Amino acid sequence: MSRALHDVATGTLFGVALNYQGLLNQHLTEFEQPPYQKPPIKPVLFIKTPNTRNGQDGVVVHPGAGERLQPGPALGVVMGQSASRVSVDQALDYVAGYTIVNEFSLPEDSYYRPAVKAKCRDGFCSIGPELIPAAQIPDPQKLDIKLFVNGEVRQANSTANFVRGVAQLIAEISEFMTLHAGDVLITGTPEGRVDVVPGDRVEIEISGLGRLINHIVVV
C-alpha cells in the first residue's frame, strides 16, 4: 500500500531544466552564444520554494492580463533516504517512489538558468495525486507523459527521451549536495510548453501514476 504522499514528500523540491532531448536540441544554438558559449555539461537545477506547493484539484492563480502561464508536466521522484555521492547503479535504491508534478512557470527567459521569479509564485508546484512505491515502477525511463487542457491532449512525450535518467540525475546531483529523504526531484518538462488561461482545467497523466488535476483561476 502506498504511504500518503504528503507524509513523505516534505523536503526540498529540486527542478531539473532541459532534461528532454527534444528541448535541449531546440536550444543548442542559443547556448553557443555568450555568456555560456556551450551547452550545460551538468544537470541545470532550480528550486521550487515551499510557497509553491499545491496538490490534486488545487487552484493555480493566473499572473494576470499581459502575462503568460505554462503548465509543466514532469515525473516526480521522491527520495526515500539520504543520498550523498551515490553511484548510478545504486541510485534507484534511494527512491521511495514516484508521483506526478505540474511545475507551473512563466515563460522562460533563460532555459540555461531559470529565474526564481518565473518559477516560484504561490501554488506553482502541484504534486500528486499519490506516491506510487518504487517497486511498482521497475523502469522509470519507460513512462508515457501527457498534458491535457480541458480534456484535449496538448503535450505527449515519454521519459525514454530524458537527457539524464532518474538514476543518473541522482548520481550527478548527489556528487555536490546531499539529497535527503523527502526531497523531490522534478525530472524535467518536455518541449512544446503551452499557455493556459483562467477557467482551464489542466491534467497530467503518467503511466502507472494516475492523473493530477488543477484549475486555473483569475487573481
Add this chain to the structure above:
Amino acid sequence: MSRALHDVATGTLFGVALNYQGLLNQHLTEFEQPPYQKPPIKPVLFIKTPNTRNGQDGVVVHPGAGERLQPGPALGVVMGQSASRVSVDQALDYVAGYTIVNEFSLPEDSYYRPAVKAKCRDGFCSIGPELIPAAQIPDPQKLDIKLFVNGEVRQANSTANFVRGVAQLIAEISEFMTLHAGDVLITGTPEGRVDVVPGDRVEIEISGLGRLINHIVVV
C-alpha cells in the same frame, strides 16, 4: 531577550544577488551582452537549500584541489510573519530580527543568474550567532559589514550601499511570492569576494549583530 535563532529561522533561505551598488556597477557592461542585454530590473533571487544550513563555529568543506571557495558576508533578515504584497512603508513590520549570514559559494559564472551547483553544497550557508530583534536595529541600512580571514580584514562595506534596502526587497519579492514567518532573506554580498583555503578561520562582523565564525576544512 532574543528568541533563539534556530527556533525562528526555520524557513526558506532566499539569496539576493547583485545587491551592492559597487558589485552591480562592476557587471553593468557584461549585462549589456546577450542573452540579457540589460541590467536586471527586479531583485535577482537564488535559493540556499536546507542542506546548506550551517552555524556558529561550523566547518565548511573546501570543494577540493583546483576548485575555489568564497565566503559571502551578508545581512540576514528573518521574517516574523507572512508577507504578501506588502508596501515599502509596512515591510519592516514583518521582520522578526536580523542576523549574520555567510553565504559560501564557488565563484560565480553568472551574477545574473546564480547556479544551484555553485551555491548549494552541503554547509554553504552559515547563519548566526544569534537573532537580534528588529527593535534593536532601527535602521538596517546603516550597518558596517566586515569579513575577516585569519583575523585580517578582507572585505569591508556598509548596508548603506545596498541597491535595494531591506524594506524595498520585502515589498518587491512579496509582490510575486508569499514570504513566510521563519524565511530568511540573505540581502547580498559586497564586491571583492576572496578565496579561502583549508585551515582558514573565516569571520563576519556586522554592527550590533556580533561575529559569525566558521572554519574551512579539507574534504
